[in-house]
């Protein structure tokens with residue numbers, strides 16, 4: 001029975017009573033959810049998170065725990081349940097990652113809130129976003145994977161008092177407790193590693209080796225292997241899947257290797273490293289390994305188009321004797337193998353894959369330590385303004401410097417083993433020095449898309465092995481005639497280049513398999529012929545020739 005003196009009090013009391021009825025019990029909260037498993041450690045953390053979310057005075061709640069322990073999985077689950085149980089009216093989530101892209105975060109939130117952000121500046125977008133959040137009520141804002149303190153107001157997240165007023169809260173995840181502190185979290189919740197028994201049941205489920213009880217000859221070795229995964233789901237799944245079709249000796253060998261393994265950075269996720277490395281080593285083919293390593297050349301939390309993997313693989317010269325269809329089939333089946341091994345995840349969009357951030361870190365580390373001539377150098381989205389010092393003796397075979405602010409390249413690229421060079425999305429780059437490509441190298445794939453270059457230097461003709469050249473969205477480019485000398489070129493991609501005429505020299509590229517010159521407002525001469533191949537026009541918008 002409600003006893004209230006004023007109407008206001010009555011309304012408040014009714015609201016409170018309804019809310020209490022709607023608020024879920026812990027049991028209701030932790031129900032099954034596709035793919036999600038309520039491990040003991042996860043349940044304990046969820047109860048703490050839900051309690052913190054119910055407290056009015058707490059507006060920022062931090063979840064921390066080791067890489068691959070299940071933070072993202074848990075907060076996604078909490079978000080879905082919080083909405084289902086009407087603890088919040090709306091849940092929005094964005095990934096911050098090691099190199100935060102403010103605009104991407106803002107756009108993700110805006111899209112989820114049904115808001116169109118047309119403002120050009122970060123501040124403009126932040127203020128629009130904030131306005132929208134303040135107009136709503138009961139929004140749970142999830143910021144996943146924070147590495148260093150980030151200013152909420154720069155994104156457009158309201159202040160503590162404002163969040164309180166609109167019953168909204170922030171739930172963030174990070175690997176480090178110090179980040180929770182620097183973000184002034186009102187509750188810091190640790191997600192622990194899995195208990196021995198939870199680790200074991202996850203391992204058994206993923207290894208699909210039934211029965212894996214004490215009667216099985218695999219039991220003792222399997223227990224050892226599972227124990228080496230240090231209670232981390234990401235490692236347990238990768239190792240169990242890697243061993244699925246191995247015989248007893250294979251399992252024994254794995255246990256030996258895991259026990260003996262000296263990870264390069266023991267205090268830094270050493271256990272995950274050795275587990276991912278084992279799962280990589282156990283991949284069925286070198287083809288799968290090479291495709292896996294290509295994925296770490298893309299940014300973190302990125303939807304990697306499988307078609308790009310296909311093109312880079314063709315560029316590396318992997319399909320000399322196959323046609324496009326065969327190359328595509330092989331690539332898709334390798335990707336499936338990698339997904340089955342849990343080394344790759346489904347992408348958000350169809351036709352894309354993703355790499356878990358722990359696995360990507362390990363892949364980058366692994367490729368930076370691999371033998372001379374096979375090493376990778378990956379520095380993506382870290383605001384690099386200058387070309388990094390590249391020790392020619394390190395023998396890099398791939399360099400990815402995508403999404404930086406590099407404006408000047410060295411006079412000469414001295415990197416004799418280099419096969420892949422990815423420089424796309426360096427919008428400040430407007431010139432390539434004349435002799436840049438003069439030194440002897442093995443370059444096969446070169447991506448200069450989304451740069452401001454206007455010319456390709458004459459020295460590009462030294463790239464006699466070049467098989468794939470990407471110049472997409474190079475809107476300043478005026479002359480590409482020099483490419484006529486790249487006789488081995490198989491892929492030439494020039495989407496949305498503002499060239500007035502397609503260079504006749506393309507006709508000399510007799511090995512071309514794929515030419516993409518699609519553009520929205522194209523003015524190409526449609527009767528243009530190249531070495532026996534006619535470029536086709538589709539609705540005057542797309543000219544795309546697919547050969548072979």
Ligand SMILES: Nc1ncnc2c1ncn2[C@@H]1O[C@H](COP(=O)(O)OP(=O)(O)OP(=O)(O)O)[C@@H](O)[C@H]1O
Nearest residue numbers: 035036037067068069070071072073233234357358
């Ligand atoms: N509760 C769970 N139920 C089922 N699978 C899980 C669970 N927690 C984690 N996993 C598995 O472990 C993998 C790693 O989990 P997740 O991505 O959540 O880790 P994380 O702590 O966010 O890692 P990082 O610090 O790298 O962001 C997931 O891809 C999933 O396969």
Ligand SMILES: [Mg+2]
Nearest residue numbers: 071072144145
């Ligand atoms: Mg995560």
